[in-house]
Amino acid sequence: MYTDIIRLSPIFKEKVWGGSSLHTNFDYDIPSDHTGECWGIASHPSGSSTITNGPLTGWTLMDAWMEHKKELFNEDNDEKAFPLLIKILDANDDLSVQVHPNDAQAHELEDNEAYGKTECWYIVDCKDGSEIVLGHHAKTRAELEDYIEKGDWDGLLRRVPVKPGDFFFVPAGTIHAIGEGIVILETQQNSDTTYRVYDYDRRDDQNQTRELHLDKAVEVTTIPDEKQENAFSYQNVHDLSITTLTENDFFSVFHLDLDGIYEGSRPADYLLATIIEGEVTFTGKDTHLLKKGDHFILPYELENFKLEGTAKAIVSYPK
Incomplete structure (x- = not known):
């Protein structure tokens, strides 16, 4: 659908x-x-x-x-x-x-x-x-x-x-x-x-x-306080740099930095995404120009897509 x-x-x-x-x-x-x-x-x-x-x-x-x-x-x-x-x-x-x-x-x-x-x-x-x-x-x-x-x-x-x-x-x-x-x-x-x-x-x-x-x-309130420490991980896939910011019991969150072209698929049933810098052309069934401040979801039936441009995004999915 x-x-x-x-x-x-x-x-x-x-x-x-x-x-x-x-x-x-x-x-x-x-x-x-x-x-x-x-x-x-x-x-x-x-x-x-x-x-x-x-x-x-x-x-x-x-x-x-x-x-x-x-x-x-x-x-x-x-x-x-x-x-x-x-x-x-x-x-x-x-x-x-x-x-x-x-x-x-x-x-x-x-x-x-x-x-x-x-x-x-x-x-x-x-x-x-x-x-x-x-x-x-x-x-x-x-x-x-x-x-x-x-x-x-x-x-x-x-x-x-x-x-x-x-x-x-x-x-x-x-x-x-x-x-x-x-x-x-x-x-x-x-x-x-x-x-x-x-x-x-x-x-x-x-x-x-x-x-x-x-x-x-x-x-x-949690007493005593439990100080949180980041444990980032990093991955480069062609022109896309992926930083895993957190993977916890409720969600996973990533920072994506694209400078060029990326072709791939979803790592989860669906993804939530916000462009925080730049703009990117997204090609799936249709082609979309996505710019800073745009919010969108990659739904379950959208399997493969292409990104082209220079942009940064925060992407997440629930656990």
Whole structure:
């Protein structure tokens, strides 16, 4: 049925910490200068991408998953939700310090989520001196609660400097935050559950602070913190350089760097892809010019394809 790529129109989310980099960096038509998130490949009750080519033009990805799961994704489980969510985030200001539950905790604590939230970040761009929060220094739950009660965020939080091209794996249970001036591509489990720990006492236009979720946050935080180390692997196939960024229990993520021509096939039942630099001509059933900021899926029935151009992409598939 579907032997061509599935091109997707993204959804944009305005955030108190958002900016305009999704327009300046990716030429997206964003709703305002406080746009924080581009949901590029999304099939979630809070937002679903729209298919823009082929026989399912105009369908949401959620509807395509529900109605054509076998043909498009080789998936037989009728109750399973789409497993991954791909975002680009523009942190014009610091994001809240937060933590996410794992699958079991999400099922216990939330009624509307199919998954917990393990994620990873590829730093697309950032200002000089930018930092993320990744982890904490508490050794026990009591110590974590004491840091929070005292508001000793400098003592609690582990801050890490970043530069473009850096990659970070952020498993569920990790206290984290994206710092001001950073644009990331995020690959995550398909969940929108976030427990805020600290939000810098910010107030919105109505002089209201955003809700914190301290009880749930403490419950799901990994204590003591487990520092993550990258174990990249590298492969060159003709004109294509492939860096394996992570292979974990939930997804595999790769950085592709093409300078020339590549002909090949999918390494999994389907692939999710975003062009982050340059442009490439994709030839399968049809020919597509794909440029920076384009999001697409290589479905199950698309077996062989050709790439030609100079481009970089982040590609993933679920486990």
